[in-house]
Amino acid sequence: MPLILSNPTPSSGGAATLDVVLAVQGQPGSVLTVVLAVEARVPAQLDVSLEVAAPLPLPLTENPGLRHRATFSGLPGEVIRYTVTGAQQDELSVTISGVHPLAAPSVTVDLESTLTEEGQTTVLGRVSGRLYDTLGAEPEVDEAARTTTLVYRRGNELTLRGLRLPEFVPWKLTPDPDPCRTQPQTLGVSTTVRRAMEQVGHFVLEDDPLADAAWVDGVADYTTKNLTPDAVWSATYGALGMELWWEPHGGGVRLTGRWPFPIQPVSGTTLPARLETRRSVRRQFLQTPVGLILRGRDHVTRLPNSALLELGQDLPGNEESERELQPGGEWFEVPESSGTARVSRGYRRFGGQVVAQIEVTTDDVWVEETVNGELRRRLFSGVLTGMKTTDTVYDTLCANRPLLQRTRTLAWAYHLTTQTSLYATPGPGLFLLLSAGDLVADEETRVTYTYSTQGYLSAQTTQTRRVASVNQVDAEKAPPQRGAVSGRETVTTTRTERWTPTGGGRWWYEPGVQGQTLMPLYDKKTGEAVRTVSVARATPDAPRLIEQAPPRYECAVSLTDETPTGECPRELRDPTGAEFRAGDVGRAEPREVSLPFVDSGSLSTVGKRMLAAQWPRVVTTVTLPWVYPLPVGSATADGRVQRVEITGEGQDVTSTVVFAQLDTSLMSPSQIGVYGLDADADGGTAMVLRRSGLGVIARVVTGWDVGAGQPRTERAYIEVPGGNVSPGDEVTWHLERGRRVATRVR
Structure with a gap:
């Protein structure tokens, strides 16, 4: 830009005088050029005198006090030229005289640059005792020039x-x-x-x-x-x-x-300008993605049955769910009817397992009998016709594994003269007072289980006691004189089963049955049956090799609590993730990364650093005529040192240093927008809260709230084609014609 100075008023002597003082501070090698032009209406004479206050310093490359020393130990020939590079990997490329295709891979390098001015010597840079002990590439031999180029690395x-x-x-x-x-x-x-x-x-x-x-x-x-x-x-x-x-x-x-590259601004010392020979600056900003999606480790919530009940306590059907999920309690079901028959059931749960249950059957009973040639009939309305109770004992060290199960069956007889009485059912959950006839059958089935150390069923014994005959006082008299009917004889049957592993997925199965039967006893003289006798016998059943394994129970016991847990608490797993947006600085395609080891609480920190590493940056390249001592990673006013390359040939040395600095002129990484991540709207997994019609009401995750550190959820209806689904089950669903439909239940 020109500087225009004017003096319209001439001096008394008729000559215009203008004094101009220029102060110039030049860099090494600077050339000062001053162009003066005079415009006048009359012929003018220009007299210029320049006075230099102080001489400009010589460029460092022309300074006679600059000296370099390069020493290489371990090379078989004289060094012609070399390049020492410091970056992500330190490397030495050196060309030596002679043909040496099998040179030893071990070189020690000493480089030094000094500057002597006014009798004082200063070490500008030194690389001392740098050992390169690994070949980075095969030796390259130039047969024409009779030279060998070797590449070494450190590390x-x-x-x-x-x-x-x-x-x-x-x-x-x-x-x-x-x-x-x-x-x-x-x-x-x-x-x-x-x-x-x-x-x-x-x-x-x-x-x-x-x-x-x-x-x-x-x-x-x-x-x-x-x-x-x-x-x-x-x-x-x-x-x-x-x-x-x-x-x-x-x-x-x-x-x-x-x-x-730096993820935050870097500061440090500045190199004196006279030590540089060239400097170039460029901005890099096209590498910054528009955004980053980061998915982390699933967020796990241990959900006991009590917590599961709370999630759906305001939904219909809560009473039914309580029966399924509460670890203890008694209840009864709505009786079932078919004609005049009515079946009622009651249950008791303890430790998450049903330990007792009862089933009571009532019905109308018609009794017919011909007395003195006349058919007589009597109706017993709504009386007890059967009752079954089952009690189960579970292993205290493995709460879902049964050790003993006892089933008791009662039966009543009815005839023309039966005098009914009231019978109180013993529960659980079912306490009724009903009319009953003569108790003739009190039968029992007892099953004992034995397990191997691996948890497989190794033996099972089933013992059954049943009524085989009944009697009655004065059975041959007229109906009014007859007594009550009662059980007379019982028989016992024992069934044993044993499983022994033989290897290869096969089992040696040994079944067996022993028991009693009633047989008529005949009089040898008359040949008439006198009575029955009980005969014990064993029914042979040959052992055999089978491939079907016996039942096996997982022992779900908490080692930190002496109380058995029954089933393990459900683990509710919710996907986590966050979206990071670079705002106006984003130029590249968005990225998506899954890191299953990053906790949801660390998503924000990790994602911001990842995006900051690709942030716009200022890259400065400086050329120096002396040995720069490879401080890769150090901080300077120009940024962090990314790369240093020292090239030497004879007494000529050039160091090229690359610096990188975070560019915050438009936006800082601290301003990165962090947002929650939406879940896939076309499908996913959900946890069943309650059954509803032909489907379920389930907890569906709609996304992750990175600020609250919690999933975003909603309740939604999911159709479940077939199958039995219970609260707490996990269903996999997909969107089908605008409806959520379950494809798998577990």
């Missing part, structure tokens, strides 16, 4: 990608004996990664966004067996976008886990 990459790890997961090494997983085993992600990386060498994390992340037994499974350390990193921090960098450490190297 044990072979171990990182080749070492096979043992199993670190605790529930695979020592499975949890508690089937309810009251306190499930966990495996911390940060601890596991550090343990894997320490197999390679010294390891540090610059930032640990997964400090609270963990795999959980039964929720988020994992295994380290036969994986490499690099694979463990890729599945965890690598999935977030972090990288592994080899960095100098003491006399060797260490692995550093870091974000590839």
Whole structure:
């Protein structure tokens, strides 16, 4: 832009005088150019005098005091040129004289640049004793020039990608004996990664966004067996976008886990301008995605029956659900009728199991008998015709496994002269006072169960006692003189079963039956039947090899509580997730990442850091005419050092340094929008709250509220074609013509 100065009023001598003072501060190599132009109506003479207050400093490249020293130990030939690169992986590329296709892979490098001014020597940069002990590529031989180019690296990459790890997961090494997983085993992600990386060498994390992340037994499974350390990193921090960098450490190297670019503003020292020869700046912003969807570990809620009842306590059918879900109590069902018959049932539950039940049957009974040639009939209306009670004893150490079951059956007889009496049913839940005739049958079936250490049924014994005959006082007299009918003889039958595993999924099954039968006893002289006698006999049944296994019961017992739990509390699993939006800075396609080890409470922190790692940035590239000492990762005023490349040939040395700085000119990562995640509206899983008609009322998850840390839910009707569904069951559903229809129940 031109500077125009005017002096319209001439001096008394007739000549215009204008004094201009220019103060210029130049960088190394600057050239000062001043162009003066004079415009006048009359011929004018321009006299210019320039006075330099102080000489401009010489460019560093032209400074005679700049010296470089490069020493390479371990190479078989003289170094012609070299390139030392510091970035994610330290690398040395060196061209030496001679043909050396089998050069030894071990080189020590010493580089130094000094500047001497006014008799004082300053070390600008030094790389001291840097050891490169791994070939990064095969030697390249130039036969025409008689030179060999070798590439070396630092760091044990072979171990990182080749070492096979043992199993670190605790529930695979020592499975949890508690089937309810009251306190499930966990495996911390940060601890596991550090343990894997320490197999390679010294390891540090610059930032640990997964400090609270963990795999959980039964929720988020994992295994380290036969994986490499690099694979463990890729599945965890690598999935977030972090990288592994080899960095100098003491006399060797260490692995550093870091974000590839700064996720927050960086500040530090500034290089003097006279030490640079070139500087270029560019912005990178096309890599920032419009948004990020992050899915985390399922949110698990342990739901005992009492909590399940509370979820649907205001729904119809709550009384029926209470009977199914409450661990204890007595109740009766609405009687069933068919004609004149009526069946009533009562139940008692304890510890989540039905331990007693009763079934009572009443009916109208017609009695007919011919007396003295005359048919007589009598009606007993609504009297007891049968009663069955069942009591079950369960294992105190395995609450859903029966040890003993006893079933008692009562029966009554009716004849023309029966005198009915009142009979009170003993319950449970059913206490009735009914009319009954003569009690003739009090039969019992007792079943005893024995189990193997693996939980399989190993033996079962069933003993049955039944009435085989009845008698009556004065049975041959006229009806008014007859007495009551009562049981006379009983027979007992015992059935035994035993199962023994033989291997290969087969079982040796041994059944057997022993019992009594009543047989007529005949008089040898008269040949007439006198009475009956009880004869005990065994019915042979050959043992055999079968493939069907006997019943097996899972012992659901909490090891932290002496009281058996019956069934394990239901585990309610809700998917978690959050959406992060980059606002106006987003340019790239949105991303979606699933991290099953990230807890719902850490979603916001982890997601923001992941998006910040792809945020717009300012990348500055500076060229220096001296050895820059490879401080990759250090903070400066230009940002974090990303890459340093030192190239030398003879006495010429050039260092190229790349810096990266977070660009917050438009928007800061702290302003990232965090939103809850909507669930799939076309299908999913839901938990049954109550039965309703041909379907169920269920708890349907509509999304995850990342702010509240809770799922968004609604109650919805789901059709269940066929099958028996109970409160607490999980149904898988899909949308069909605008209706939710269940496809699977478990």
